[in-house]
Amino acid sequence: MRTFAFSRADDVAQAAHQTAPEAAFVAGGTTLLDLVKLDVMRPSELIDINRLPLKNVEWLDDGRLKIGALVTNTDLAHHPDVQQHYPVLSQALLAGASTQLRNMATTAGNVMQRTRCPYYRDPAAACNRREPGSGCDARHGLNRLNAVLGGSDACVAVHPSDMCVAMAAIGATLTLQGPEGEREVAFQDFHRLPGDTPHIEHDLADGELITAITLDAPLVPAGSYYLKLRDRASYEFALASTAAQLSLDGEMIGEARVALGGVGTKPWRCPEAEAALVGQPAEMATFERAADIALRDAVPLEHNAFKIPLARQSIIRALREATRLARQSGEQEGQA
Amino acid sequence: MNDLTQSAFNKPRVVGQRTPRIDGEFKLTGRAGYTGELLAEGMLYGYPVPATIANGVLESLELDDALAMPGVVDILHHGHFEHLHRSPNSMAHGDMVSEVRLPFEDERIYYHGQYVALVVAETFEQARAAAYRVIARYKEEDGAAIGLLHTDAQGELQESAGTSRGDPEAAFGGAEVKIDSTYQIAAESHLQMEMHATLAEWRDDGKRLVVHESTQGVFFQRNAMARIFGLAQENLEVISHYIGSGFGNKLFMWPHAVATAVAARMAGRPVKVVLPRQQDMTGGGNRPASRQRVRLGADRSGKLTSVIHDSTTETSLVHQYVDACGSATPSFYACDNVSTSQRVLEVNHGTPCPMRAPGEVSGIFALETAMDELAVELGMDPVELRQKNNAEQDPASGLPWSSKHLDECLTSAARRFGWDKRNPAVGSMRDGDEIVGYGMASCTWSAGRQPCEARVELRADGSLFAACGTQDIGTGTYTIVAQAVAELTGADLSRIEVKLGETSLPAGPLSGGSMATATVLPAVAAAVRDALDAIKEVATGSGGAFEGSDADSLEAEQGGLTDGKRRVSFEEILETGKLSSVNGKGSAAPGDERSEYSFRSFGAHFVEIRIDPDISRVRVARVVSTIDIGRAINPPTARNQVEGGIVMGLGMGLLEKLDYDPRDARLINANVADYIVPTHADAPDIDVELLDYPDFKHNEFGGRGVGEIGLTGVAPAIANAIYHATGKRYRDLPITIEALLAAS
Structure with missing residues (x-):
């Protein structure tokens, strides 16, 4: 840990203006402070944004749900509107981290969390994401936890979030406040693929602050399911996870959303797999075909080839469960 | 043997009964002082700088920036350290250590996480911040000895660790049914809740060293430190009142404790080091990886005719640790033809050590x-x-x-x-x-079972006191000692005070090998009996509550003595005798039964x-x-x-x-x-x-x-x-x- 300046922001515009290039916003601190203590992140200044009025969850007139950047993961997971209309998001949040971490972690902070690649977290290792041009120790190292989708020669680090996988499936928009004013970015465009510049992780300019994330209007009537596969039952990042949402039109699939976690260098939406589901019978053969399509471009490394069949299993099971729930909710609608 | 005691403990009143931990309240309320949270007057904090390579040479250390950081007092390293001696590392002499190599002894790097420097500063945060500013330059060498499960290397055969009876090879060869399988287990971390921690303080103008350590063996650490620092054992005190478990990696001293004591002497102030979790895992012990081949021969009825168990485990390049995988095998099953063998492979990992059921x-x-x-x-x-x-x-x-x-x-x-x-x-x-x-x-x-000594006092205020230089590593040793005292005196548990974890107390065993209970309680019992003899002498002496009675006719009951007709409390007997207390000493050791x-x-x-x-x-x-x-x-x-x-x-x-x-x-x-x-x-x-x-x-x-x-x-x-x-x-x-x- 190195010394840094510390200040508190009292309003959003001020926060978005005052930053030095090496400054970092801190909310829950569950990633940032950990990495500062490991000497991986070395901010010159920490700006505490916890006093900013960004803690509301509200419906917009167009049927979308707007979530303030500072809503904690715990509050969001247990928010009645989220539980009722976006259960896959609540499930994903509760599958992540531990109660203590979720109590501190915020919505925007979760979007901004860093990879768990062990070589990223070790300043003595070569890592292009941490230190551009230094190389990648993971590519030929112990890469069990690394990505099979979206990797490059420069970086194969997994984006570790569960929440983001659900948001990728639901569809969302980030609101950013910067020195030049406010702008919006689609969720799927926010995180960058590593390419040759893995250190540029997202579409956020210096001084810009995420102020809200607005979820697309919920699918109705639909079933959704978040399935996280990992070594132990709790408090571990995903080896493979799937957020699945679908609506049924009789025995056929109406709309479908599939996103993957634990396998991609960013929260991994699977539009081609979704296309392969729409209009097809909601049965195992369809799910299997969609899973194969979702993983068609997966590239294994020495120690993570198992993630491809594991992700395939997670997709199929999540779609099966989402279908079961969609049928249940359809039956309830029918009864009502 | 043991006729007396069989009758005493066939129908115990307290022993064997569900008993809440007597230290539970201290732990729940935060009053139980663990080493890592102790404070001493004028205390400094140390933070080790770990090697970032596993095999090579430390070429240089750049310390100027770190030394200029706020609060930094000193930085110890190979070129700036005291000349010390190694511990003989003997189990029999009670000075075994986890790593015989002294900290900073040479500039070679044998494992990732090996300490290359120790920053000493006024606060923990200052020490850690400065540790990150130390620039260590290494010459990393190819050909690190990698883990057992990644190599075909066979390791050195440990002749003394093998056993054989019958003709297991021949019996296996002729067996009706055979199993021949190889098993591999990854290295594991103890991951005990409380990290290794040392607080060292020199007293009496540097003649006496007092060390608080989270350890499973205060006497082992004292004896080893006495050898390393060339001190008389009497001038060294090791204290460990509460321990957040150990699982074996706190049985024997690690280099951080030596470095901390040196830092305290060089600074002339107490120094505390609490290892961060990363360093606890790299350099604070592990269960080594193992590869084992087991061959079983049996007849069709399932009767074993041959058991051959060959094992290889890892050790480090700075310490020979043998994780004897086959040690239970010769005793496990009835079989006439059994052999075990053990090999050890040196690897560039942190030193392994016993871990629960090693x-x-x-x-x-x-x-x-x-x-x-x-x-x-x-x-x-x-x-x-x-x-x-x-x-x-x-x-x-x-x-x-x-x-x-x-x-x-x-x-x-x-x-x-x-x-x-x-x-x-x-x-x-x-x-x-x-x-x-x-x-x-x-x-x-x-x-x-090991030899053990203990001391017990019966006090005029009605309290009872028992002391033994063993430790309670969280398993409940305090409580069972109190139970033993209560059993033999009839006193209420709430009146019994137990002191453990100090080398100033009668010599007690390591808290390891599942031996502490069987080792300590007989010594405590002997001390209680000695104290009871003493109080009986007071009671039957001139002016005593049972003046003129035969001491042998008195029995302990409910915290007092009774002759079968009336009972007088220890308190009253001592009061009458104008005594503050009586003292009992006891010792016990395994005997011919072994x-x-x-x-x-x-x-x-x-x-x-x-x-x-x-x-x-x-x-x-x-x-x-x-x-x-x-x-x-x-x-x-x-x-x-x-x-x-x-x-x-x-x-x-x-x-x-x-x-x-x-x-x-x-x-x-x-x-x-x-x-x-x-x-x-x-x-x-x-x-x-x-x-x-x-x-x-x-x-x-x-x-x-x-x-x-x-x-x-x-x-x-x-x-x-x-x-x-x-x-x-x-x-x-x-x-x-x-x-x-x-x-x-």
Whole structure:
């Protein structure tokens, strides 16, 4: 840990203006402070944004749900509107981290969390994401936890979030406040693929602050399911996870959303797999075909080839469960 | 032997009864001072700088920036350290250490995390900040000796660690049924809750050293430090009142303690070092990886004719540690032809050390998995196979067991588990998406005992005091000492004060090897009897409450003495005698019984696992165990040891693995997020039964110790259950998701 300046922001515009290039916003601190203590992140200044009025969850007139950047993961997971209309998001949040971490972690902070690649977290290792041009120790190292989708020669680090996988499936928009004013970015465009510049992780300019994330209007009537596969039952990042949402039109699939976690260098939406589901019978053969399509471009490394069949299993099971729930909710609608 | 004590403890009043921990309130209220949170007047903080390579040479240290940081007092390193001596590292002389190499002894780097400097500053934060500013330049060398499981290297044969009886090779060659399998277990971390910590302070113008250490052996550390610093033992004090567990890596001193004491002397102020978790995992001990080959020969009836158990484990380049995997094997089953051998391979990893049931837990995984393989080969129930080969006496020594009830453990646990509902056909038991697997294994741990001294006071204020230089590492030693005093005096537990964990107290044993209970309680009992003799002398003397009575006619009862007609409290007797207290000293040691009997605990674990094959998920649903540990002195804490062992065994079986990079031998998962241990959500339903057969041949209290046996046998029971569910035999631990997927 190195010394840094510390200040508190009292309003959003001020926060978005005052930053030095090496400054970092801190909310829950569950990633940032950990990495500062490991000497991986070395901010010159920490700006505490916890006093900013960004803690509301509200419906917009167009049927979308707007979530303030500072809503904690715990509050969001247990928010009645989220539980009722976006259960896959609540499930994903509760599958992540531990109660203590979720109590501190915020919505925007979760979007901004860093990879768990062990070589990223070790300043003595070569890592292009941490230190551009230094190389990648993971590519030929112990890469069990690394990505099979979206990797490059420069970086194969997994984006570790569960929440983001659900948001990728639901569809969302980030609101950013910067020195030049406010702008919006689609969720799927926010995180960058590593390419040759893995250190540029997202579409956020210096001084810009995420102020809200607005979820697309919920699918109705639909079933959704978040399935996280990992070594132990709790408090571990995903080896493979799937957020699945679908609506049924009789025995056929109406709309479908599939996103993957634990396998991609960013929260991994699977539009081609979704296309392969729409209009097809909601049965195992369809799910299997969609899973194969979702993983068609997966590239294994020495120690993570198992993630491809594991992700395939997670997709199929999540779609099966989402279908079961969609049928249940359809039956309830029918009864009502 | 032990006639007196058998009568005294056949119907105990306090011993064997459910007793709340007497230190529970201190722990719950934060008043129990653990080493890491102690403060001393003028204390400085040290923070070690760990090597970032595993094999090479430290070429230079740039310290100017770090020294200029606020609060920095000094930075110790190879070029700036005291000249010290090594400890002789002798178990017999009580000066064994975890790493014989002294800190900063040379500039060679033998493992990732080896200390290259120690920053000393006014605050912890200043020390850590400056440690990050130290620039160490290394000449990293190719060809690091990588972990055992990544190499074909064979290691050095340890002649002294092997055993042989009969002609096992010939018997194996001629066996009707043979099993020949190789088992590999990844290195594990102790991951004890409280990290290694030292607070060192020199007193009396640097003539006397007082060290607070989170240790399982205050006397071992004192003796080793006396050798290293060239001090008389009387000028060294080691204190360890509360310990956040150790699991073996706090048995013997590590280099951080030496560096801390040097820092304190050089600074002329007390210095405290608490290792961060990463350094605790790189350089604070580990269970070394093992590779074992087990060959079993049997006849068609299932009778073992040959057992050959060959093991290799890792050690570091700076210390020879032998994790003796085969040490339980010669005693486990009745078989005329048995041999064990042990090899050790030097690797560029942090030094391994004993970890809960060292050696044997690894060896029993191999042996008990092999037994399951044999049962499958024979088409025999695995419980029956074990019963058929039950050793009625210790086949290693030829001596009768002091007390053995393995057969009852097997039958009782099987009954409670519902083993009779097991369909032995692989994959035959299904529940929705899940396949249910039932597996079992026996477990064992030796019952040792050491010499011990203790002291007891009966005081005029009505309190009683017992002291012994052993430790309570969280297992409940304080409480069982108080129980022993209460048992023999009839005094209420609330009046008994127990002091442990100081070298100023009568010499006590290591808290290790499941030996502390059987070692300490007889010494405490002897001290109580000595104190009772003293107070009887007061009571029967001139002006005493029982003046003129025969001391032998008096008995202790409810914190006083009685002649059968009236009872007078210790308090009143001392008051009358104008005494503040009477003092009793006691000592106890193992005796001739060790050459007449063999002492070992046995038990059995039955495990239900559930596998959801379509998502490659395996979870342990249920564990039913019956263990014979003699008498449980305090049943809840004894049971807690077994339950903790079961959860630890689940980690060993399915989760835990120190990941050393095979390219350069660096440890890459030295944190509690990436080194995976079971969480509460992973803990199965656990049903532990402790048989209650006091082993009075072992000691007068009848207890054999319980810290380690619960861990042994759990991992093979899990692996055997997974075989039952899947038909796939897993011989490498942990059994990972990728291994499950590879089988499907």
